[in-house]
Amino acid sequence: MTRQDDMLRTAKEVQLGNYAPAPVVLTHGRGRRVTDASGREYLDLSGGISVLSVGHSHPTLAAAIGEQAARLMHVSNLFYNDRAIELAEAICARTPFDKVYFCNSGSEANEALLKLARRYHYDRGDEKRVQFVSTYNSFHGRTMGSLSLTGQTKYHKGMAPLLEGVRFIDFNDLAALDTAVTDETAAVIFEPVQAEGGIIVATPEFIQGARRICDERGALLFLDEIQTGYARTGRFLAQEWFDVVPDACSFAKGIGGGFPLGAMAVTERLAGGLPPSSHASTFGGNPLACAAGLAVLYIIEEEGLIENANRLGEYLANRLHEINERLPSTAGTRGLGLLQGLVLADDVDPAATLDAIFSAGLLLTLAGGNVIRISPSLNVTQEELDEGLAVLEPILVNAPRKT
Ligand SMILES: Cc1ncc(COP(=O)(O)O)c(C=O)c1O
CATH class of the missing domain: 3.40.640.10 (Type I PLP-dependent aspartate aminotransferase-like (Major domain))
Structure with missing residues (x-):
């Protein structure tokens, strides 16, 4: 059993079950990157659900x-x-x-x-x-x-x-x-x-x-x-x-x-x-x-983060719009600045899609049950957004369907 498995087992024993977290234990973060106890790195474009305005451990x-x-x-x-x-x-x-x-x-x-x-x-x-x-x-x-x-x-x-x-x-x-x-x-x-x-x-x-x-x-x-x-x-x-x-x-x-x-x-x-x-x-x-x-x-x-949120928010909205135009697994985009959502089509399984995104090393969240929410820290870079979207799009091409 790895150290991470061990910690997950303890967590289930001692922490109340009101959350259903992903099966990893995060231990370090810097900017938009977080690392789990096994040393695996993730790109965090969830911003800790819109909390990490200036990134991890600025x-x-x-x-x-x-x-x-x-x-x-x-x-x-x-x-x-x-x-x-x-x-x-x-x-x-x-x-x-x-x-x-x-x-x-x-x-x-x-x-x-x-x-x-x-x-x-x-x-x-x-x-x-x-x-x-x-x-x-x-x-x-x-x-x-x-x-x-x-x-x-x-x-x-x-x-x-x-x-x-x-x-x-x-x-x-x-x-x-x-x-x-x-x-x-x-x-x-x-x-x-x-x-x-x-x-x-x-x-x-x-x-x-x-x-x-x-x-x-x-x-x-x-x-x-x-x-x-x-x-x-x-x-x-x-x-x-x-x-x-x-x-x-x-x-x-x-x-x-x-x-x-x-x-x-x-x-x-x-x-x-x-x-x-x-x-x-x-x-x-x-x-x-x-x-x-x-x-x-x-x-x-x-760091001029209002301007960054404005500029990159528009960039992200445009990129999501393009993805939405290309893919039948999506059903629209909406948002303001760096609070953007990509709506999943009715036949797509949101939870399984989020799992696949996570398994690919990208942290995002769901909002409203069927919307992929992208709310990164306000000092995110265009390269990081591109990197995240390059992970996201192929998953959406083969999005898991509802059974
Ligand atoms: C708009 C809004 N109001 C209130 C809350 C509750 O905040 P907290 O979880 O810090 O109590 C949230 C949390 O997601 C929120 O998004």
Whole structure:
């Protein structure tokens, strides 16, 4: 038995079975390459599901984390810390937002949005505004609140009762949104690009119409930019493509480059939205996570990664489009920047296709059940994309069919 087999056996014994990982143990990573315990190397164009914004173990990020760990890791939120102040200031400088709350994950950032909305209306004497409007096919997280916002019933199985008062509409259906928002709606929330749902981009009509409807009815508009935020779509925030400013926004995934970091950013309107003691998170905004967040921002700027995501996102979209034109095993492409999807034809077996891609040494993920998602780190090169597509295309030529 090899060392890797041994570790896999132990993993099955001691780790809870809520995931179904590929049968390898990854031990090292650099840039877009990861290595397993047997020494095999993989090209990672999944970016750890849109998390590794600056690649595996970027030296600047690793050094920033190391230096901060040696200086100050945690102080509790009973004290300010320099890194959190600097990161909040940097986020406000790059976005339309005026204040930032830090937490540790995407779900936690969305929980904060839920609480912010209810408390904001409550403090204004509008106590009946407790409902939320979300979209089918969305993904907002796995904690009970964020799960309740998630419009995919497969994630709800066995978890009832969920949070009351969440109404779902079809994504991009403005007429449905118009009907759903009432004087009991606290907030409307959706992703600018439904990522886990299959890389479905919001229409400008929907996102701009949502802003108008919320303003007319006194509801708040929230955008979940957890997967799209920080340059992934070729803009610092995806909302910039639509020229819409929500009242608040959630971030996580790429903002820590692999270090757990989440955030909620709000406009001036909501600046007093969560008064002292209304919400908190022990690790939220600790100096170590914020040092990672600052290093990610520095690298994004230093290496021109918004421009890279924009340019290579367009290149990737074009290449996927060509592949889609050539192959009967695919049924379309969609995406924004470096969040791209290649839709598999109905008769193709998505799980078996992903297995074949993995066996060929390429890391990609599925979204929406039948979409091959390509969401590499933002400093991916054209050569790496070409290398990945050269692995992907022959597999799709002979794509495993459903039985
Ligand atoms: C759009 C979106 N929102 C929320 C989440 C949940 O984030 P986390 O897994 O960090 O709780 C995710 C994770 O995939 C996501 O893509």
